[in-house]
Amino acid sequence: MIYAGQSGHPGGSLSSVEILAALFLRVMRHDPANPQWPDRDRFILSKAHCVPVLYAFLAECGYLADEELLTFRRLNSRLQGHSKMNSVPGVEMSGGSLGQGLSFSTGHCLAARLDGRDYRAYCLLGDGEQDEGQVWEAAMAAAHYGLGNLTAIVDRNGVQNDGYVKDIMRQEPLADKWRAFGWDVQEIDGHDQQAVIEAIERSRGVTGKPSMVIAATIKGKGVSFMQNTAAWHGKAPNADERERALAEIGA
Amino acid sequence: MTTVAAAAATREALGPTLIKLREQGLDIAVVDGDLGISTTARLFGDKFPERFFTLGPAEQNMIGIAAGLAAAGKIAFASTFAVFMPGRCYDQLRVSVSQPNLNVKLFASHGGITTGEDGISAQAIEDLGLMCSLLNFHIVVPADVVEAASAIEVAAQTPGPFYIRAGRPKIPVIYEPDHEFELGKADLVRPGHDLTIIATGIMVSQALAAAETLAALGIDARVLNLSTWRPLDTVAIEAAARETGAIVTAEEHLVHTGLGALVAQHLAGVAPVPMGFVGMRSYAESGKWDELVEKYGLSPADIVREAQAVIARKR
Numbered sequence: 001m002i003y004a005g006q007s008g009h010p011g012g013s014l015s016s017v018e019i020l021a022a023l024f025l026r027v028m029r030h031d032p033a034n035p036q037w038p039d040r041d042r043f044i045l046s047k048a049h050c051v052p053v054l055y056a057f058l059a060e061c062g063y064l065a066d067e068e069l070l071t072f073r074r075l076n077s078r079l080q081g082h083s084k085m086n087s088v089p090g091v092e093m094s095g096g097s098l099g100q101g102l103s104f105s106t107g108h109c110l111a112a113r114l115d116g117r118d119y120r121a122y123c124l125l126g127d128g129e130q131d132e133g134q135v136w137e138a139a140m141a142a143a144h145y146g147l148g149n150l151t152a153i154v155d156r157n158g159v160q161n162d163g164y165v166k167d168i169m170r171q172e173p174l175a176d177k178w179r180a181f182g183w184d185v186q187e188i189d190g191h192d193q194q195a196v197i198e199a200i201e202r203s204r205g206v207t208g209k210p211s212m213v214i215a216a217t218i219k220g221k222g223v224s225f226m227q228n229t230a231a232w233h234g235k236a237p238n239a240d241e242r243e244r245a246l247a248e249i250g251a
Numbered sequence: 252m253t254t255v256a257a258a259a260a261t262r263e264a265l266g267p268t269l270i271k272l273r274e275q276g277l278d279i280a281v282v283d284g285d286l287g288i289s290t291t292a293r294l295f296g297d298k299f300p301e302r303f304f305t306l307g308p309a310e311q312n313m314i315g316i317a318a319g320l321a322a323a324g325k326i327a328f329a330s331t332f333a334v335f336m337p338g339r340c341y342d343q344l345r346v347s348v349s350q351p352n353l354n355v356k357l358f359a360s361h362g363g364i365t366t367g368e369d370g371i372s373a374q375a376i377e378d379l380g381l382m383c384s385l386l387n388f389h390i391v392v393p394a395d396v397v398e399a400a401s402a403i404e405v406a407a408q409t410p411g412p413f414y415i416r417a418g419r420p421k422i423p424v425i426y427e428p429d430h431e432f433e434l435g436k437a438d439l440v441r442p443g444h445d446l447t448i449i450a451t452g453i454m455v456s457q458a459l460a461a462a463e464t465l466a467a468l469g470i471d472a473r474v475l476n477l478s479t480w481r482p483l484d485t486v487a488i489e490a491a492a493r494e495t496g497a498i499v500t501a502e503e504h505l506v507h508t509g510l511g512a513l514v515a516q517h518l519a520g521v522a523p524v525p526m527g528f529v530g531m532r533s534y535a536e537s538g539k540w541d542e543l544v545e546k547y548g549l550s551p552a553d554i555v556r557e558a559q560a561v562i563a564r565k566r
């Protein structure tokens with residue numbers, strides 16, 4: 001997809017694969033035949049630059065045809081470079097400006113409560129994204145309103161746009177910060193598929209407060225030359241790199 | 252007919268109107284940025300606490316939550332001061348509200364310099380320019396409390412995002428209590444043939460006062476209340492240019508990104524006539540609102556002077 005469009009963000013898409021797999025293939029209540037179903041769970045991609053991984057799972061679930069994936073980022077395509085709501089079924093929010101998804105998810109969760117509906121919102125954030133102050137405004141608000149119907153997941157791949165998170169803006173102790181904000185916090189290996197499923201499942205049972213799953217991951221996971229480097233944050237592979245990458249991930 | 256107070260603040264329309272709309276069954280939810288007492292949104296919160304979300308002074312989050320509520324089907328109202336919304340949450344308004352065209356209604360109080368004593372940080376003279384740069388928003392600047400209440404009702408019943416700009420001070424009530432705001436329609440508040448004063452917000456009552464003075468000088472001024480900035484009533488503006496041959500705009504906002512710019516841009520293409528601009532050209536300062544209006548060129552006398560100047564340029 002990113003190769004075809006010769007543009008996009010592979011690193012943070014690859015690090016989130018198990019998280020989206022857990023949500024779209026196991027945990028979430030959704031119906032590709034009825035994307036506007038009022039009781040569907042909402043997946044909110046706050047780090048909207050990683051929309052390739054979302055389109056891939058939307059195709060996997062049947063919201064999109066596989067062939068359409070190859071139109072990503074090209075003229076006249078529905079598959080915009082950052083997630084855009086109302087353009088593709090299954091895309092719940094317009095993003096591209098970091099830091100906005102947790103607030104949007106909070107709005108959904110407050111509405112669910114008002115309407116007496118039992119759907120949940122699952123919000124995926126990047127670790128670099130947490131530098132945005134709005135994330136912490138939302139963290140306070142979701143805890144203040146005791147939103148047990150909200151699960152946030154941080155894809156903690158340790159790399160952001162220009163380098164390592166630890167060098168750009170220290171976040172430690174991250175789990176303690178979320179706990180101090182009033183959240184239930186779990187820390188897991190984000191590439192252990194079973195652990196991801198279990199943590200998200202467990203978050204569904206938390207009541208009276210929102211849930212955070214901090215998933216330790218590797219940026220560019222599965223492709224040796226993309227792993228753990230900012231160089232592959234937002235760059236498309238050439239033909240040779242594409243072949244090597246597909247061979248390594250066994251696609 | 253109920254009588255309305257001779258003067259009232261446009262912000263006073265918010266709480267009571269939201270309560271009325273909820274009582275009529277509209278699915279309203281309100282988010283508030285710790286200024287609900289001033290904006291009067293609090294009144295709604297006292298009545299419907301489960302639909303009123305205090306978020307503290309955290310405007311970026313407030314707009315994101317409003318967008319989420321709207322995406323889930325609510326008519327989401329957000330209110331705070333006009334300096335903070337759009338100022339503090341411009342990007343959230345752009346990406347989370349304007350681009351997905353969500354049903355979020357912004358009620359920004361304390362617009363303009365008439366906010367007064369708090370000084371320049373609190374005086375919004377750029378807010379409407381920012382909002383005009385955001386597509387999809389309907390933009391309304393009511394001229395009095397009656398029009399403000401009616402505009403809130405129309406906003407709640409019209410799909411899509413709105414920006415309604417209200418003010419702090421008690422200003423003259425110009426409309427009868429049963430007046431109905433019509434979205435996208437400039438209201439002819441005084442007929443006239445020699446020039447048209449296109450006014451908005453508090454400047455409508457200033458323009459009416461100016462028109463009295465002009466009449467005494469033998470100049471017959473038409474006054475249009477242009478409360479809807481978007482969609483712009485191009486028909487009324489064009490007719491004013493063709494029929495009266497001269498235009499003065501009057502606004503409590505920077506003229507170069509405000510109503511003057513909007514009207515001039517439209518007329519330049521279809522019916523260019525001599526134009527004058529009454530509005531802000533600099534930051535103001537602390538002071539009583541009526542003193543500020545005098546000092547910063549928003550008084551009826553300023554409109555009269557501008558009107559005489561454009562009449563002199565009329566051929």
Ligand SMILES: Cc1ncc(C[n+]2csc(CCOP(=O)(O)OP(=O)(O)O)c2C)c(N)n1
Nearest residue numbers: 012049096097098126127128129159160161
């Ligand atoms: C408000 C805002 N500022 C800057 C950017 C540019 N930007 C895009 S991605 C990114 C880094 C994000 O890092 P992280 O959240 O860790 O994402 P991941 O590593 O999962 O891709 C930046 C700074 C943006 N999209 N939005």
